[in-house]
Amino acid sequence: MQNLIIYKFNSLYHILEELDLDLNFDIIFLEKENSLNDTIKNLGNYLIISNKKHLNIGNQFVLDKMPINIFKLIEKINIEFLKLQFSSQSEVKINKYNIDLNSREMLKNNTKLKLTEKEINTITYLSNSNKPVSIDELQKKVWSYQSDIETHTVETHIYRLRKKILNVFGDNEFILSKKNGYQIK
Numbered sequence: 001m002q003n004l005i006i007y008k009f010n011s012l013y014h015i016l017e018e019l020d021l022d023l024n025f026d027i028i029f030l031e032k033e034n035s036l037n038d039t040i041k042n043l044g045n046y047l048i049i050s051n052k053k054h055l056n057i058g059n060q061f062v063l064d065k066m067p068i069n070i071f072k073l074i075e076k077i078n079i080e081f082l083k084l085q086f087s088s089q090s091e092v093k094i095n096k097y098n099i100d101l102n103s104r105e106m107l108k109n110n111t112k113l114k115l116t117e118k119e120i121n122t123i124t125y126l127s128n129s130n131k132p133v134s135i136d137e138l139q140k141k142v143w144s145y146q147s148d149i150e151t152h153t154v155e156t157h158i159y160r161l162r163k164k165i166l167n168v169f170g171d172n173e174f175i176l177s178k179k180n181g182y183q184i185k
Contacts, residue, residue, distance in 0.1 A: 001026055002081050003046040007036060012049065012063065015070070023074070025081070047080050059084055094127045094184060095174070106165070113168040118142065119161050123175075123184065132181035158182055 002025035006013040013029040020027060025047075030036045036057070040046055049061045061080045063073070090102040098107045104120050106113040115123070121142050126133055135154045143153060158175060165174050176183045 001045065003028060003043050004077060005030055005036065005039065005046055005048045007031075007048050007050040007054065007057075009049065009051045009063070012051070019070070025077070045081075045084070047077065047084060049077065092124065092127075094123065097169075097174075099123060106169075108169055111168060113164060115161075115164075118157060119164075122157065122161065126175065126182055126184040129183070132176075132178035132183040134181040137181070 004016070004023075004025045005028045006016065007030050010029070010031075013027065016023065016027050017029075028039065030039060033054075036048070040048075040059075047059050047061055048057055049063055051062070051064055051066075053062050054060065061077070063076075086102075090100055092099040092101060096108055099105075099120065100107065101120060101124075104115045104117060106115055106123075122138065125138065125142050138154045162172070162175050166172050174184060176185065
């Protein structure tokens, strides 16, 4: 369920409270920052709406242009929820790295490594497997090659990817070579 937190915006809360039955999100009104922090700890999918920007608050939508058509407001809220959902689905944590699928970047601390789409696909495929993945399987699933074609595409790409990760992060253990394929533990 989507949760709309109205923060220090009493008039908007009363308007939306009257429309509550027609909305596809739960509405919560909060006025104190400590109660806001306590509430969002327990919520997965939330958007905070207020009439001015508050520092140190994420997932925030500022509604500072009033009056606004109620249908436009609900449309804007739904768009903000979609943006949050898209953003949260694009972040994948693999070991000590964050992988941003949208920007195709691998991040650790403040260091970024730009990756190609094939590199992202390879990393995500390997990370979703609990066992080493064979070269044939990677050819079929990531490169869409037939197994009877003799190619060193997978080995070459993995070699280059491992070299990039080693050069940027100093990590030689991210993609492991096993006797029956490659693996990310």
